[in-house]
Amino acid sequence: MKTLSAFTARKARTEKKKLKIYRALALLTIWMLIMAFTFFQGNVAMGEVEEPQTVVVSAGDTLWSLAKIHAPGRDIRSYIEQIRQANQLSGSVLHPGQELILP
Structure with a gap:
């Protein structure tokens, strides 16, 4: 019985670690998208208009x-x-x- 319980606990810890990694990756992806959008939006707004x-x-x-x-x-x-x-x-x-x- 003790072995089954240890296995279940280990599996639960592994699942929690995976969940933390997925959350971190999702947050990192969202942050990168926001930064990219902000960067490109700033370049367009500050871009110089070329005179003919x-x-x-x-x-x-x-x-x-x-x-x-x-x-x-x-x-x-x-x-x-x-x-x-x-x-x-x-x-x-x-x-x-x-x-x-x-x-």
Whole structure:
């Protein structure tokens, strides 16, 4: 009888330890989510708003070449479309001396 009782007590202690570990992991996960949300929310709120750049077109410049220089790593075609919209361009013809807004 004593053996059965010791086994039951040991099992109960093991279950309590597991429960404590699960609670600690749950609290840690919740804390990490709250901290991550706070961190990212703060970065968005404090983020600097980029002012659009202006560039003067030189001879031989194209929308493609300007987009490639000023938006590395981005989709060139979508950036060209943004340039066209920002400058109300109907086509892709540029003239030397023309001032363009780069979003």
